[in-house]
Amino acid sequence: MSYADFQARIARINDVLCTLNLLAWDSRTMMPPGGVDARAEQVATLTMLAREMATSDAMAAALNAAQDEVGDGDDLPARAVALARREIRTLARIPADVIAEKAALSSRAHSIWVAARAANDFSAYAPVLERMMALQRRIAGAIGGDHPYDAMVGQFEPGMTHARLQAIYAELKAALVPLIQRAADAPQPRHDFMARDFPIPAQKAFGLKVAEKMGYDMNRGRLDDTAHPFEISFTRDDVRITSRFRESWLPGGTFALWHEAGHGMYEQNVAPEHARTIFATDLVNLYAVGGASFGMHEAQSRMWENRVGRSRRFWALHFDDLRAQFPDQLADVSQDEFWRAVNRVRPDYIRVEADELTYDMHIILRSEIEADLIDGTIDVADLPQVWNGKMRETLGIDVPDDTRGVLQDVHWSHGYVGSFPTYTLGNVMSSQLFAAACRRSGVSEGLEAGDYRPLFEDMRANVWSHGRSSTPEETLTRATGRGLDTAPYIADLTAKVEDLTA
């Protein structure tokens, strides 16, 4: 009875958070600009309601009674109680006024960011970002840690710290910088055809057909347009994805669609018994989500996008299908040319359009800037200058304007400070997941034949179904037999550059 009471309370919080997700989906796809202020208040009200429910005396009593009932073991009920207790303790440390202001601010900041980016006007965004960073510093102080960035990263990737990140970044930089150089020095592949006129309905039809082959279930999903692609779920039975298609740039929308479909498959395949439990409810971020962490979510999406979607064998299987959609546009393009074009390595300004080799450099830059903003080494006002300097230093390019520089990402406007590292952690783990899956029976044979079911089932069994009942570290160890390791990722990228420059 006590455990059931605890579960019922978590289920109601999950309902509130799923409703918040629906409001977030709406505001990023359908909402007219005029709806912004009222929506900000609605989001703040529901967020505070969820926080009150989680930190109430009644919840504390329910937790204690549930713990008495289930004990301290390692079975799922005991894990559920321990996880909820841990997250509620963290949540309770963050002052209520900070959470309320952050929720309201992030709704408003989003539209201010959209306008500032369109107008290339950093000064219009700076005040709201200044306020957001002040709130983030209070959150970091309340949660604690060796470095203030520990609290920021730990919200998205439990167990990750500033110090561990520094070590991972150092390994990656040492391996990637010479690889980028090598790819940049090689003759550049043809890519003129990517910018031809590709009608969007045909792009969507092709992309969705492949996403469904991978295993994204359109009965429990849908695809919409947005400015900044994302996936969001309102329980496992309604998991929506978005993408941003451009007529004159074929790979942009298509690869983003497969990436988001990867996130979608994760949420759709969390075990049904975890629905509306703590294993599908993140009480630190007050976010309804079933993934073990942001990094693990990213890992398997990156796997579908890059390890599967950018492989030579993938295009051997799907290029004819693509050319059937675009017979004129691709008439003079071979399968090999197409594979080379979707893997073209070129230092550029925009993170979301970056190739696999340079992508992590964009993340490392953001992560270093965030850590310096949080510990006060730099001010918001310095951002454009710091950003442009780092771009020159790491990728050797001059940023032409803030729209294509410091204003390009949505994350800070949402208060997602500390989430960028999860992209690089995801990249690293994507190779670990893929290599381990390919060693198990049937997966490689399936990929060879265009049958994605064995890889899908492998992910379902080892990653997705467990939801948040395992930590990211436990999930990775279950799926791969070991903890975080940059070697498989570096090996994959090295092999790719060798293949591309051979």
Ligand code: ZN
């Ligand atoms: Zn992602």
